[in-house]
Amino acid sequence: MNEIERLRLQISKVDKDIIELIAKRQDLAKKIGEYKKKNNMQVYDHAREVLLREFHDSVSNEHKISATMIARIFEILIEESRKVQSDE
């Protein structure tokens, strides 16, 4: 295997980890959705989303990667959580 093949194999493994972690996140969001339903809580929680944004910015900065890029990714993930919770 040459260098680019080795690197591409590593990228595929990382992508698999990312997908598995996204599935785990969605599962947790579903459980939160059930809790919210039982306790008559709204799906959208602005304060929590503000806190998450600060947390994601801080972790992005620690790793010296674009906080804007990470914010865009989490926008999609959190939108999906809200969708999953509203579908229940």
Ligand SMILES: O=C(O)C(=O)C[C@]1(C(=O)O)C=C[C@@H](O)C=C1
């Ligand atoms: O923490 C919650 O209350 C969630 O429902 C999870 C989550 C998220 O995906 O992180 C989703 C929707 C809320 O507006 C805030 C956060």
